Amino acid sequence: xxxxxxxxxxxxxxxxxxxxxxxxxxxxxxxxxxxxxxxxxxxxxxxxxxxxxxxxxxx
Amino acid sequence: xxxxxxxxxxxxxxxxxxxxxxxxxxxxxxxxxxxxxxxxxxxxxxxxxxxxxxxxxxxxxxxxxxxxxxxxxxxxxxxxxxxxxxxxxxxxxxxxxxxxxxxxxxxxxxxxxxxxxxxxxxxxxxxxxxxxxxxxxxxxxxxxxxxxxxxxxxxxxxxxxxxxxxxxxxxxxxxxxxxxxxxxxxxxxxxxxxxxxxxxxxxxxxxxxxxxxxxxxxxxxxxxxxxxxxxxxxxxxxxxxxxxxxxxxxxxxxxxxxxxxxxxxxxxxxxxxxxxxxxxxxxxxxxxxxxxxxxxxxxxxxxxxxxxxxxxxxxxxxxxxxxxxxxxxxxxxxxxxxxxxxxxxxxxxxxxxxxxxxxxxxxxxxxxxxxxxxxxxxxxxxxxxxxxxxxxxxxxxxxxxxxxxxxxxxxxxxxxxxxxxxxxxxxxxxxxxxxxxxxxxxxxxxxxxxxxxxxxxxxxxxxxxxxxxxxxxxxxxxxxxxxxxxxxxxxxxxxxxxxxxxxxxxxxxxxxxxxxxxxxxxxxxxxxxxxxxxxxxxxxxxxxxxxxxxxxxxxxxxxxxxxxxxxxxxxxxx
Numbered sequence: 155x156x157x158x159x160x161x162x163x164x165x166x167x168x169x170x171x172x173x174x175x176x177x178x179x180x181x182x183x184x185x186x187x188x189x190x191x192x193x194x195x196x197x198x199x200x201x202x203x204x205x206x207x208x209x210x211x212x213x
Numbered sequence: 214x215x216x217x218x219x220x221x222x223x224x225x226x227x228x229x230x231x232x233x234x235x236x237x238x239x240x241x242x243x244x245x246x247x248x249x250x251x252x253x254x255x256x257x258x259x260x261x262x263x264x265x266x267x268x269x270x271x272x273x274x275x276x277x278x279x280x281x282x283x284x285x286x287x288x289x290x291x292x293x294x295x296x297x298x299x300x301x302x303x304x305x306x307x308x309x310x311x312x313x314x315x316x317x318x319x320x321x322x323x324x325x326x327x328x329x330x331x332x333x334x335x336x337x338x339x340x341x342x343x344x345x346x347x348x349x350x351x352x353x354x355x356x357x358x359x360x361x362x363x364x365x366x367x368x369x370x371x372x373x374x375x376x377x378x379x380x381x382x383x384x385x386x387x388x389x390x391x392x393x394x395x396x397x398x399x400x401x402x403x404x405x406x407x408x409x410x411x412x413x414x415x416x417x418x419x420x421x422x423x424x425x426x427x428x429x430x431x432x433x434x435x436x437x438x439x440x441x442x443x444x445x446x447x448x449x450x451x452x453x454x455x456x457x458x459x460x461x462x463x464x465x466x467x468x469x470x471x472x473x474x475x476x477x478x479x480x481x482x483x484x485x486x487x488x489x490x491x492x493x494x495x496x497x498x499x500x501x502x503x504x505x506x507x508x509x510x511x512x513x514x515x516x517x518x519x520x521x522x523x524x525x526x527x528x529x530x531x532x533x534x535x536x537x538x539x540x541x542x543x544x545x546x547x548x549x550x551x552x553x554x555x556x557x558x559x560x561x562x563x564x565x566x567x568x569x570x571x572x573x574x575x576x577x578x579x580x581x582x583x584x585x586x587x588x589x590x591x592x593x594x595x596x597x598x599x600x601x602x603x604x605x606x607x608x609x610x611x612x613x614x615x616x617x618x619x620x621x622x623x624x625x626x627x628x629x630x631x632x633x634x635x636x637x638x639x640x641x642x643x644x645x646x647x648x649x650x651x652x653x654x655x656x657x658x659x660x661x662x663x664x665x666x667x668x669x670x671x672x673x674x675x676x677x678x679x680x681x682x683x684x685x686x687x688x689x690x691x692x693x694x695x696x697x698x699x700x701x702x703x704x705x706x707x708x709x710x711x712x713x714x715x716x717x718x719x720x721x722x723x724x725x726x727x728x729x730x731x732x733x734x735x736x737x738x739x740x741x742x743x744x745x746x747x748x749x750x751x752x753x754x755x756x757x758x759x760x761x762x763x764x765x766x767x768x769x770x771x772x773x774x775x776x777x778x779x780x781x782x783x784x785x786x787x
Contacts, residue, residue: 180477181390183378183399186484190403191410194441194488198509199411202437202492202501209500 223621226464230622233314234304234377238297238622240321241370242615245293246706248328249608252285253699260696263593264689265667265682272664276341279662281332283344287603288363288446289328294611295401295453296324296370301622302398302456303377309386312376320369323362331359343662345443348419348430357420364409364416371402371409393470393477394463397456400480405449407488411441433500444491447603451521452483454565454610458528461562461610464617465553468535471527471755479527482520490514490577496586503583510581518578525570526762529563530755537748537755545750545757561613561637568645569606573598575769576652585776588783593663593688594655601648604695609641612702619706625713633705640698646691654684656779 179185219232258278261269270278304311311317333355334340340352378399381387391399415438421427459476462468470476492509495501536548553559576598579585589595619627627633659666659681666685668674750756 177390180396180481183375183403186399186481187375187403187406190400190484190488191407193485194407194445195410197513198489198491199414199438199441201505202495202509203434205501205505206431206433206437 226621228305228621229308231304231310233317234300234311235622237311237314237317237321238300241293241297241300242618242622243710244321244325244328245290245297245611246703248285248289248293249699250703250707251332252282252290253696253703255279255282255285256692256699257696258282260689260692262664264686265665266686267689268665273338273341275664276343277335277338280341280343281335284331284335284360286608287344288360291450291603291607291611292363292367292405292446293324295405295449296320296367296374298453298456298614299370299374299398299402300377302395303374303381306392306395307377307381307386309377309381309384312373312380314373316369317373320366320373323366323369325366327359327361327363327366329359330355330362334359345439346419347439348422348432348435351423354420354423357416357423360412361416361420364412367405368409371405374398374402390473390477393473394456394460396477397452397459397480400483401449401452401456403484404445404452404488408442408445408449411438411445415439415442433498436498437495437501440491440494441488444494445488447599447607448483448487448490450603450607451487452480454569454607455480455521455524455528457610457614458524458562458566459531461558461613461617462528462532462535465556465559465562466532466535468531471530471534475523476527479520479523482516485516486513487517487520490517490581493577493581493586496581496583497590506583510583514581515578518574521570521574522762522765525566525574525765526758528566529761530758533755533758534748542748545760548757555634557616557633557637558613560634561609561616561641564637564641564645565606565609565613568601568609568641568648570765571768572645572648572652573602573606575772576601578769579773579776582773585773585780588776588780589652589655591661592655593659593661593685594652596661597648597651597653597655600644600651604644605641605648609637609644612640613637615702615706619709619713620716623710624716625709626716627705628708628713629701629705632701636698636701636705638698640695640702643691643694643696643698647688647695650684650688650691654681654688657681657684659685 173181221230221232221235222228223230255278258270259275259282261267262275262278300311300317303309334353335356337353340346340356342350342352342356346352346356378391378395381391390396415435418427419430419435422430459470489509490513492501492506493514496506496510532552533548536551541548541551552563576594580589580595580598616627616633619625655661657678657680659677666675666677666681748754753759
C-alpha cells in the first residue's frame with residue numbers, strides 16, 4: 155500500500171510548524187542587536203564606570 | 214525617488230550583485246587596500262626600528278610611525294573591508310537590493326574624510342599618541358574628530374546592512390533563516406555598534422578636552438571606556454573572519470556547516486560575551502575590583518572562547534566531510550592532503566584558521582587570566598598575540614577572500630597567479646613566526662611600544678638577556694618576510710583591479726529585480742540532511758578534525774599550565 159500526499163491546489167505550502175523560541179531569537183537581528191549592546195554596556199561599561207566613580211577621592 | 218533595481222548575475226558563481234551595492238563594495242575594498250598599503254609601509258619602519266641592530270628611526274619618527282600603523286591597520290584597513298563584507302553578506306547573499314545606497318555613500322565619504330583627517334593629524338607630527346591615545350597624553354583635535362567621523366560613517370554602514378536585512382525579508386528573497394555567513398555578518402555588525410557607541414562615549418569628550426571645552430579627562434575612566442572601543446573593534450574582526458572561513462569553505466569545497474544550530478549558537482555566544490574580553494587590558498589597573506575583572510574576563514570571556522573553539526572545529530569539520538564525500542575518505546588526513554593547497558583562497562583561509570587558533574586563541578586565554586596576565590602585561594607579548602589574531606587571523610582571511618573577489622566582484626583576471634599561490638604561505642607563515650617570536654621576547658620581559666630596550670644613554674640602563682635580543686632580531690626577520698608577502702598581495706590586487714584584462718562574460722546582462730531574483734535557497738534542514746552518512750571512520754564523520762582538535766586542546770592545556778609554573782618562578786614564595 156502506498157501513501158499518497160494530497161496537495162491542496164489552492165494552497166500547496168506545507169502546514170506551518172511552530173518556530174522554536176531559540177530560532178525566533180536567532181532570526182530577529184534587532185533583538186540580537188539589543189542584547190549584544192545592552193549586555194556589555196551593563197556588565198563592562200556601566201559596572202566599570204560605577205566602580206571608578208566610587209573610588210574615594212584622596213584628601 | 215526612483216529605486217535602482219538593476220542586478221547582474223556572476224556567470225561563474227551565480228551570485229547576484231545589486232549595482233549600487235557592487236559599487237559600494239568596490240569603493241570600500243579599494244579604500245581598505247590603500248589603508249593596508251600605508252599601514253604596511255609604516256610596519257616596515259616600526260619593525261626595522263625594534264630590531265636593535267638596525268634601529269632605523271629616531272624616537273619622534275618611531276612613535277609617529279607606530280601611531281599611524283596602529284590606526285591604519287587596526288581601524289581603517291579592517292573596517293573598510295568589513296563594511297564591504299556586510300554589503301556582500303546582505304545584498305549579494307540574500308539576493309536583494311541594498312537599502313538606501315545614497316546613505317551608504319554618505320557613510321563611505323564620512324569614513325574617508327575621517328581617515329584623512331586622522332592621518333593628517335598623525336603625519337603632521339602633533340599626534341604621536343599611539344593607537345590607544347591614553348589621556349592625559351593629548352593629540353591634535355583632528356585626531357579625535359577624524360576617528361569620530363570615521364566611526365559615524367561605519368555606523369551608517371551598519372544600519373544600511375540592517376536595513377538590507379529588512380528589505381530582503383519584506384521582499385521575500387530568502388526562505389527560513391538567513392544564511393550562516395550572513396548571520397556571522399549580523400554578529401560582526403552588532404559588535405560594531407557596541408564598539409562605535411563606546412568610542413563615541415569616550416572620544417567625544419576627549420575631543421572637547423583637546424579643544425579646551427572640557428577641563429579634565431580621568432585617565433582610568435578613559436582607559437576603561439576606550440577599551441570598549443579599542444578591543445571590541447578587534448572582535449568585529451573575529452566575527453567577520455569566521456564568517457569568511459565559512460564562506461570560503463562553501464566556495465571552494467561546497468562544504469555545508471556540520472550543524473547550523475551549533476554554529477549559530479556559537480555566534481550568539483560572540484554577540485553576548487565577546488566584547489567583555491576588553492577587560493583583559495585593565496587586569497593590572499588599580500581601581501577596578503577583581504569581581505569586575507574576573508567576571509568580564511574569565512567567566513564571560515570563556516564563553517566566547519568556547520564559541521571560537523566551536524568554529525575552529527566546525528569549519529575544518531565541514532571541509533573534511535565535503536572532501537570525504539568527494540572520495541577522499543581514506544585514513545585520517547587524506548582529505549587534508551588532497552586539499553587544493555595551490556589555491557590561495559583555500560591556503561590563506563586554512564593558515565588563518567590554524568594561526569588564529571593555536572597562536573592567537575591560546576595566548577588570548579592566557580592573557581585573559583588575571584594572575585597570568587601579570588607575567589606579560591604591557592610586554593611585546595601583547596602585540597604578538599594581536600598580530601596572531603588580527604593579522605594571521607583576520608587580514609589573511611580577508612586576503613584569501615580578495616582572490617575570490619577579483620574575478621567575481623571586480624570582473625578582472627588575476628595577475629601573477631603563480632605568485633598568488635605563494636603569497637599566503639609567505640605572509641601567513643612569516644606573520645605567524647613574527648607573532649611567535651614577539652611572544653617569546655615578551656615572556657622574557659621585553660616591553661611593548663618601546664623605542665630602545667637597552668635604555669642606552671639613560672641613567673639606569675637595563676640589560677636584557679641575549680635571548681631577548683635574539684628574539685627581537687628574529688621578530689624583525691620574520692616581519693620582513695611578512696611585509697614582502699603583504700607587498701605581493703598589494704601588487705596582485707592593485708595590478709589585477711586596475712590593469713588586468715576584464716573577465717570575458719559573454720552572457721553578461723543587467724537583470725531587473727523582478728526577473729533576476731533566483732529561487733530561494735533550500736531550507737537549512739535540507740542542507741543538513743544532504744550530508745553523506747557513509748563517510749568518516751569509527752562512527753565519526755570528521756575524525757581527522759577531531760584529532761586536530763585534540764592536538765589543539767592538549768597544546769592549550771600544556772601552555773596554560775606551563776605559564777602557571779612560570780608564574781611561580783617569577784614570584785618565588787618563601
